[in-house]
Amino acid sequence: MSTALLTDHYELTMLRAALKSGAAGRRATFEVFARSLPAGRRYGVVAGTGRLLEALADFRFGPDELSLLTSTGVVDAETADWLAGYRFSGEIHGFAEGEPYLPGTPVLVVEGPFAECVLLETLTLSVLNHDSAIAAAGARMVQAAGDRPLIEMGSRRTHEEAAVAAARAAYLVGFDATSNLEAARRWDVPTSGTAAHAFTLIHATERDAFAAQVATLGVGTTLLVDTYDTREGIAAAVAVAGPGLGAIRIDSGDLIAEVRAARAQLDALGATGTRVIVTGDLDEHGIARLAGVPAAGYGVGTSLVTGSGAPTAGFVYKLVEVDGRPVAKTSVGKATRGGRKEVLRRHDADGVAVVDLVVPAGYRPGGGGGRRAAGGLADAVDGLAAAALDGPLPSVLAPGRLGAPGYDRPLLVPLVRAGTPVDPASTGATGLRRAREHHRAAIADLPAHARSVTFGQPCLPVISAVPI
Amino acid sequence: MSTALLTDHYELTMLRAALKSGAAGRRATFEVFARSLPAGRRYGVVAGTGRLLEALADFRFGPDELSLLTSTGVVDAETADWLAGYRFSGEIHGFAEGEPYLPGTPVLVVEGPFAECVLLETLTLSVLNHDSAIAAAGARMVQAAGDRPLIEMGSRRTHEEAAVAAARAAYLVGFDATSNLEAARRWDVPTSGTAAHAFTLIHATERDAFAAQVATLGVGTTLLVDTYDTREGIAAAVAVAGPGLGAIRIDSGDLIAEVRAARAQLDALGATGTRVIVTGDLDEHGIARLAGVPAAGYGVGTSLVTGSGAPTAGFVYKLVEVDGRPVAKTSVGKATRGGRKEVLRRHDADGVAVVDLVVPAGYRPGGGGGRRAAGGLADAVDGLAAAALDGPLPSVLAPGRLGAPGYDRPLLVPLVRAGTPVDPASTGATGLRRAREHHRAAIADLPAHARSVTFGQPCLPVISAVPI
Structure with missing residues (x-):
């Protein structure tokens, strides 16, 4: 299916007018960034990049799409002709998928002819805003769960296609299944997955249901024990499956007390290896509260797929440069900073990330190569950036570490060149596995307080050495 | 595309075990209901029914789906054979799409063999939970806007497919576009749609951008005037388009003050017919606050597509009857009420809805036909239901009204019989237009306080004349 109509009407009217005014061919740079994090969050997580690259390959205007656009009068014949040949020919840089981000730093940069880039605004934001919101919430749940496994089970609480993307985003940040x-x-x-309460209710007795499940899925299965009375359910579960039962699941009640009581009951029945899995409206705070009781794993639904209070990441897609000249809007409260930028994550002497530096693209401290910051603020910016950037670059990073003492890691990496993904393995299952690995390493490089699930401030300062 | 894998793993393992235990063929009734409304809401809105019927037609297990399920070991060969022939053969009743609902009342009832019904749980809930959350938020925005038009523009803030469904849900509850x-x-x-700030920035001057837009879209277009300085933007807009300019759009600043100033400036420039459209993080409360200023219409994004603080409706899908026998779980805090039910919306002497009655299916007061409430509570339930149901039924309803003095409107209507939609016009564009009309009429029948956007209580009491 073409993804081209997953787009706002105004992208097409802007295209139409820009083709007429001559602006269509101007070289444009759009940056994607978030103005802030949701209240109390210590970092965001860029997610959806692989999905975006997959969707970009299907962003084509075929007969069906053109028929809709012309019959409704959204575009004229000339614009339709242009769209029929549409293929993004530009470049995209972005944070690696899974990378933690701070507000005010560009996480994706789209460059090319204005007409080609402006059409990608809606789809780009839809994918990144959704997936990043889920990933940011999920990352906190993973930190709260520690070594205990997490299962994402929120499909029923969100749009059926958003559910698929949410499952992907959860796996990306460390959910197990x-x-x-x-x-x-x-x-x-x-x-x-094993069974719901309906499976118990459809059988004459709870014991019949457990026997049916064990007969099919084996004693290693997970039996849901709280349909009627949890104490009796656990007794029936062990009576049917024996002490080798894999796990029980508890979905209701005071979960802390329920887990303690279940563990004691299972141990008394000799089912010392039977795990206690907990579900039921858990979020990162609920998971953190269960750290002290012997729960063996968690299932998370609603709070994951709704971003745990922040269902969208708030990314915007703003034009920052035209034919090499910085541009910026000055709207009250929504001003942007012009010019293509780069982002460097600086590490301290212990190899822990300490600051994200936003610098003009190509900028090098001390004027050694690259271009200089423009305008009257140039000297001040140069001094700030040079001081921030001053420090030795290590020649070799420790295995498995993204940072090293004094290292400034460039966060914007090439994703698309001449309209084609730089690395074919950045999409599909391979791309997802890589993003999962990158996320794990990148989270480990943040200061320790970043991994707390209590309310806090953004975990790194952002120093912007860019003229306003 | 098949919708069959937009499903939770455990639906398939339950199926597999039920085929083995013999429970698969038992006649099952599942009810969909919400335990509560989001805090402060006065009603919910059932939405997504048409989309669900469309998705149901594509719920088939073809070679691709079966290959995934068998290669991952989710199902065995026998279950795969059963799935290959899957086609829902049962019945579905539900609230008409667009109907306001109160918590605790079944809004959808799925009946048929257990194996066929249990597979539909995840998809049914995904569609209804998403679309109803958006519709409930949107309905409040429509009430707040009064006669002023509303445009949905939140695609970029939610998953790209959820965005399409959100646009549908917004139109359903009265958005204009x-x-x-x-x-x-x-x-x-x-x-x-017309243009974003990027269109202004890509041109050398704001005036050039406005001229390009007017040259292409005509003077009836909407010019976005707050890229730099709103006062100068309005002056440039009228200078370029003349006093016949269709509209200006303001997306930033103190919107109340901005609208007043813009209106005065436009009037002073002779552009008395140019409308002032407002966008920029509006929700129902922001819209309500603008009622006193001369805004001509609103664009709403983030708050609409995220359900304005309640991104999921909280519907659950519970087994309530097996082979004609009521069943219910008694889990702490999550107990259900067994038995297939009906819902009647009672109207007072003025034709205003006053209560939703939940009664056993087929129940008639005074024992006149239908079946009686079962169990030891039968007498009390009979008395309660009979009292609630007592009253004359009008023979003719006023045109355009759903209720009439003393009328008890049955809210659960037949949607699917023998696996096929009862009314083909309940899906597609026709179904959506009908749902839009039904919503308008059904909202008008609620008591006046239901239409307030301030925090409140559910607007109708629910009397449940069903044994616990």
Whole structure:
């Protein structure tokens, strides 16, 4: 299916007018950034990049799309002709998928002819805003869960296609599995699941239901024990499956007390290896509260797929440069900073990230190569950037570490050149596995307080050495 | 595309075990209901029904789906054979799409063999939970806007496919148009849009940009005037387009003050017919605050597509009856009420809805036909229901009114019989237009306080004459 109509009407009217005015061919740079993080969050997580590259390949205007656009009068014949040949020919740089980000730093940069780039605004933001919101919430749940496994099971609480993307985003940030089967087909995300309360209710007794499940799925299965009375449910579960039962699941009640009581009951029944899995409206705070009781794993639904209070990441897509000249709007409260930028994550002497530096693209401290900051602020900016950038660059990074003492890691990496993904392995199941690995390493490089799930401030300062 | 894998893993393992235990063929009734409304909401809105019927037609397990399920070991060969022939053969009743609902009342009832019904849980809830959340938020915005038109423009803030469904849900509850082009293709939703700040920035001057837009879209277009200085922007807009300019759009600043100033400036320039359109992080409360200033229309994005603080409707899908016998779980805090139910919306002497009655299916007061409430509570339930239901039924309803004095309107209507939609016109663009009309009429029948956007209580009491 073409993704071209997953787009706002005004992108097409802007195209139409720009083709007429001659602006269509001007070299444009758009940057994607978030003005702020949701209240209390210590970092965001860039997610959806792989999905965006997949969607970009299908961004084509075929007969169906053109028919809709011309019959409704959105575009004229000349614009339709132009669209029929549309293929993005520009460049995209971006944060690696899974990278933590701070507000005010560009996380994606789209460059090319204005007409080609402006059409990608809606789709780009839809994908990144959704997936990054889920990933940011999920990353906190993973930190709260520590070594205990997490299963994503929120498909029923969000749009059926958003559910597939949410399962992907959860896996990206460290969830172990999802309930969503389509995510397995598209990206090889591991799935899991056993039974709901309906399975118990459809049988004459709870014991009959457990026997049916064990007969089919084996004693290693997870039995849901709280349909009627949890104490009796656990007794029936062990009576049916024996002490080798894999796990029980508890979905209701005071979860802290329920887990303690279940563990004691299982141990008393000799089922010392039977794990206690907990579900039921958990979020990162609920998971953190369960750290002190012997829960063996968690299932998370609603709070994950709704971003735990922040269902969209708030990314915007802003024009910052035209034919090499910085441009910026000055709207009250929504001003932007002109000019193409780069982002460097600086590490301290212990190799811990300490600051994100936003510098003009190509800028080098001390004027050694690259271009200089423009305008009357140039000297001040130069001094700020030079001081911030001053420090030795290590020649070799420790294995598995993204940072090293004094290292300034460039966060914007090439994603698309001449309209084609730089690395074919950045999409599909391979891209997702890589992003998962990158996320794990990048989170480990942040200061320790970043990994707390309590309310806090952004975990790194952002120093912007760019003229306003 | 098949919708069959937009499903939780455990639906398939339950199926597999139920085929083995013999439970698969038992006659099951599942009810969909919400335990509560989001805090402060006075009603919910059922939405997504048409989309669900469309998705149901594509719920088939073809070679691709079966290959995923067998290769990952989710199902065995016997279950795969059963799935290959899957076609829902049961019945679905539900609230008409667009109907306001209160918590605790079943809004959808799925009946048929257990194996066929259990597979539909995830997809059903995904569609209804998403679309109803958007519709409930949108309905409040429509009430706040009064006669002023609303444009949905939140595509960029939500998953790219959720965006299409959100545009549909917004139109359903009375929005006038959407920015989303795919919603036009699928359901004939009207679209609109003109230009973003990038269009101004790509031109050498704001005046050049306005001239380019007017040259292409005519003087009836909407010019975005706040890229630099709004006062200068308005002056340039009228200078370029003349006093016949269709509209200006303001997206930043103190919107109340901006609208007043813009109106005065336009009038002073002779552009007395030029409308002032307002966008910029509006929600129902922001719209309500603008009622006293001469705004001519609103664009709403983020708050609409994220459900204005409540991104999911919280519907659950619970087994309530097996082979004619009520079943219910008794989990702490999550108990359900067994037995298939009906819902009647009672109207007072003025034809205003006053209560939703939940009664056992087929129940008639005084025992006149239908079945009686079962169990030891039968007498009390009979008395309560009979009292609630007592009253004359009008023979003719006023045109355009859903209720009439003393009328008890049955809210659950037949949607699917023997697996096929009862009314083919309940899907597609026709279904959406009908749902829009039904919503308008049904909202008008609620008590006046229901239409306030201030925080409140559910607007109707629910009397449940069903044994616990």
